[in-house]
Amino acid sequence: MAGGTVLAQTLLKRAIEKGAKISYDTTVTTLITANDHSITGVKARVKNQVTSFKARYGVILATASIDHNQALAFQYSPQQYNDLLFNTCLSAKTDTGDGILLGQSVGAAIQGMGGCIDFDGKTGNGTDNRVPAMPMIFVNGRGKRFVCEDATYAYQYRAIFQQEKQFKTPTYMIFADSSLQADGAWWTADSLSEDVKKGTVIAADSLTDLATAINVPVDNLTASVTAWNQQASAGQDTEFGRQTGIQALAGKWYAYRNRATNLGAIGGLKINVDCQVLDNFDQPITNLYAAGLNAGGWIGQYYPGSGTAIAGIVHQGRKAAETISTLAAARMS
Template sequence: MKKISRRNFLHSSAVAAGVAAVSTLAACSSTASSTTASSSSTSETTSWDYEADAVIVGGGGTGLAAGRAAVDAGASVIILEKAGITGGTTTFSGGVMQAAGTSYQKELTSFGSDTPANHANEWIAEGEGYVDEELVKALAEGAPAIIDWEAELPEIKWVSVYGHCHVPTVPRELEADRIHVYEGGGAAGQGGVLTSALANYCKEKGVNIMTNTAATRLITENGEVIGVEAETEEKVIRVKAKKGVILAAASVDQNKEMAKRLAPQQYWALENGTCMCVAGNTGDGLRMGMEIGADLYGQGGTIDFCGTTGNATNNTIPTMPCIIVNKAGQRFVCEDATYAYQYRAIFQQEKQLGGKTYMVFGQEALSDPGAIWTAETVADAVAAGTLLSADTLEELAAAMDCDAANLAASVASWNEMVSATGEDRVFGRRTGLNTITGPFYAMMNVPCNLGSIVGLRINANCQVLDVNGQPISRLYAGGMNAGGWIGPYYPGSGTAIIGTQYHGKVCGEQVAALTAWC
């Protein structure tokens, strides 16, 4: 199995005060011409600038997959992309995808008997009771076929499969290596291999990809979504969707106002760290859906990781001997649990105690297989201010502004436990179970962010649901524009990208199969 460096990680993304009323528009003709409304309280005359069977809002991973699926099913397709290029945040990912029971998993790992049901059960356990289990099971069951679907693209050749780091609360028997890596993928930015392949395919098949075109509202008539209004660099346009509209515009990743209300950890990450999502991920799809009564689903979580160390981004590199402590100087989380599980705890501790958290380690950790620093580079990091150093824990605690007695007790407790038992009997850590001795170092935990976990509520057919749980006619959503299929923390690399591809394919096929409304 190909070994993945920790440095080459990644999977690989304002609310209206009330629900706004969207004017119903006139019944359309078979051509892009003006007609007058005949069955609404607000008479409005409109003309259509463009039309297609499927109109897709967003040209990232989900939107491009939806375009591919819809055009393959015989539908005409328009993709409205806010940015000047396609790809979205998927481009910044590693492009890796989780799936169980594939031929590649059987060939490249020791988990040949793994199943989609086992995969679903792990995702459900990681969801802590908050996910829509129907959505999770559908994704797990559909994921293997997506791996084969991607392999039909000449640019995608699957070459390795590895696993995400463990979650202490999840039964060990549910774990397996499921993260599929294609040739030229696996590192930050290499999701572009996938998005470029999808964009090229769509263009070759006649999909009209309109860049620098920001969708602003959904156009409805008699409870059905019949089009999209958008702004180009020159004017406002109206695009008729003869069969349906697909929302694929990510989540509230770069919108502080919406994040503060809907995804508190995302707001914290925007305030305290670095967001790697594209600037256009401002919650447009959520807002547009909410304006016509769509429900939301999400637990306020986000996808955060340590951009400095890449700690716990996959199971091929152990975590070095260290502990993570809060402002009180106390250890509070399993340090080799999967990265977003750790960062949820980091967020909670920093908000609860009103102070920063740190990774603390000693000089001898620099020779550990999981160390990100060497004896040479650690000096540079100290000089640059990205690491604190001290000969004693008391001095280190002063630099960290944390409780010195608690920090000393935390390190002593760790050292005693791993020396006596070789186990972590507190949080269930598996790697880096060695003592911490001076000189000592501390790195402040700073979130590197890949987007929020809140989206529109959908069913297994990717239909957007209203606040009563009923489908909004001719409106679909998927990927990170949809919620409910990921729990309160991100369960590991490859989850988001398989979601973009699976949901995109379902959305495209569902819309293509509809009868045109006009």
């Protein structure tokens, strides 16, 4: 076990030790409301039987975002929709925004939609700032550099998505034989040879041939590489402020088409600092809470990276429970 598995197992074990009861294969279908619009429980389908669960103090929605819901992605998040059509989404197939729909059914507001968690699943470029980006540049369909290549992965892929939609062409990572000797190189000579054979990477003896192979203007690609090499030789990226992999490119040339691997969408039910779900007038919906990527607005419209989602999952679940406990104690007193 590693990473999220250890975290989930630890939290699950502790919850059960504290008396939590887990109902698996249970699909919540409806939030039950009282006459004053407060949430009093849920209806759920358990083994094809509809069962009502009473919530004495509150319901916490924590069902992720709209990761695999094409209809909601089309409405709220063009980049997520694009990934669902053309790229790979690694999040659970059951992440379809159910909690968001449940919240909306009782008047909840949504916030922070429009972004997603994209990264390069092959190279991992930008996923960890402790690992340098190898010497390379990104170019758009016009053969021009357009973003800082060692910025956080979600920022890169937002820029990549925008460039590809603007020009209706792919974007590429351009590198050379010299790149393979640098820190952070993602290919060895052998692995690169295999990817060239598969067509994953395009190889060419000259920039002119490479530009022709990827269908970008030769003059633009040449100018982009020349500008990069001049800046790299001086030791500073004056265009985009890149910090790692600042080395000139030389030798045989290669192009790798940028293709997003998706870890899910961001955006969801609007919450306050107590994790209470808010309506469209910023008023708490009594007894309704949200946590993690089911909740929106606390990240923003693009994912900043570095495991930010984990902070929301753990902290907000705990914060919602603390709020429920505090309000319950106040009512009882």
